[in-house]
Amino acid sequence: MSCSAQKPAEFPKFSAEAHRGGRGLMPENTIVAMKNAMTINGITTLEMDTHITKDGKVVVTHDDYLSPAFMLTPEGNEIAGTDAKKYPIYKLSYAELKKFDLGTKYYDLFPQQKKIKTHISLLSDLIDSVQTDIRVNHRKQFFYNIETKSSEKGDGVTNPEPAEFVQLLMSVLQKKKILPYVVIQSFDKRTIQLITRKYPNVRTSYLVSNKKTYAENIAELGYKPFILSPAWQMVDEDMVSRAHADGVKVIPWTPNTAEDIKKLKALNVDGIISDYPDILVKTQ
Numbered sequence: 001m002s003c004s005a006q007k008p009a010e011f012p013k014f015s016a017e018a019h020r021g022g023r024g025l026m027p028e029n030t031i032v033a034m035k036n037a038m039t040i041n042g043i044t045t046l047e048m049d050t051h052i053t054k055d056g057k058v059v060v061t062h063d064d065y066l067s068p069a070f071m072l073t074p075e076g077n078e079i080a081g082t083d084a085k086k087y088p089i090y091k092l093s094y095a096e097l098k099k100f101d102l103g104t105k106y107y108d109l110f111p112q113q114k115k116i117k118t119h120i121s122l123l124s125d126l127i128d129s130v131q132t133d134i135r136v137n138h139r140k141q142f143f144y145n146i147e148t149k150s151s152e153k154g155d156g157v158t159n160p161e162p163a164e165f166v167q168l169l170m171s172v173l174q175k176k177k178i179l180p181y182v183v184i185q186s187f188d189k190r191t192i193q194l195i196t197r198k199y200p201n202v203r204t205s206y207l208v209s210n211k212k213t214y215a216e217n218i219a220e221l222g223y224k225p226f227i228l229s230p231a232w233q234m235v236d237e238d239m240v241s242r243a244h245a246d247g248v249k250v251i252p253w254t255p256n257t258a259e260d261i262k263k264l265k266a267l268n269v270d271g272i273i274s275d276y277p278d279i280l281v282k283t284q
Helices: 031-037 123-138 162-176 189-198 214-221 237-245 259-268 279-281
Strands: 014-017 045-052 057-060 145-147 180-187 204-206 225-229 273-274
Touching: 014 145, 014 279, 031 057, 031 180, 031 214, 031 259, 031 279, 045 123, 045 162, 057 123, 057 162, 057 189, 123 145, 123 162, 123 237, 162 189, 162 259, 180 189, 180 259, 189 204, 189 214, 214 225, 214 237, 259 279
Parallel strands: 014 045, 014 273, 045 145, 145 180, 180 204, 204 225
Antiparallel strands: 045 057
16 A cells, blocks of 8 residues: 555644744754654644755745845855845755755744754655654654645746645655655645645645635635634634534644633634644643
């Protein structure tokens, strides 16, 4: 049986997810962030973003361009605001990308974030590090919530077209044999529509941040995903009840205070994606 045909593993009753590995605590989307999140009792799921490099490598990073907010050049210099679009991930080889410093620059949005010099990693290396940590430290198997960072306007500019993105991503996940523990999420409905057609056993999540109703978002997607993942401010009792009636889970992003997390839990959401995994588990 191919890995893509394997039956998905039992999903956590409540998916407590470290957003970008828990960027309130550690440099975002890094191996060190994921490994830190795994030490927080109660976290079930590692959330991350993927892009494709010039040489077709799947890397774990959020922004289309290297961010002046928290990246430094290989020489340790700041990326000037005027150069905000100087370094598109899709136009750099992985060898070039790996030289940039991620993690030592102070990031004012997350003042508690620990400063560690690291770099953007290959998805394959991150998976290897997580799976090795699970084995060596006898941890439970964590789930992976992996976003495809793509858009129609970005085709050929900041991302490949959906078929190529999906093929490259799925190749890594099949090789690493972790598909039973994976959810693929996206704002770009094209990628998850394609995954649902080609890999029907792979769970998908539709990310939304809009003024549409639950029914309107599902109609736009064209099928009922495993998860609807709305901006947390969108969630109300009606959304959750309609989703649950359809067998769809609701996992909002990114409430970061205990107060907001408690309000969402009172609405019976199926999980939460937070920048502060430590606060998230304390409110369980």
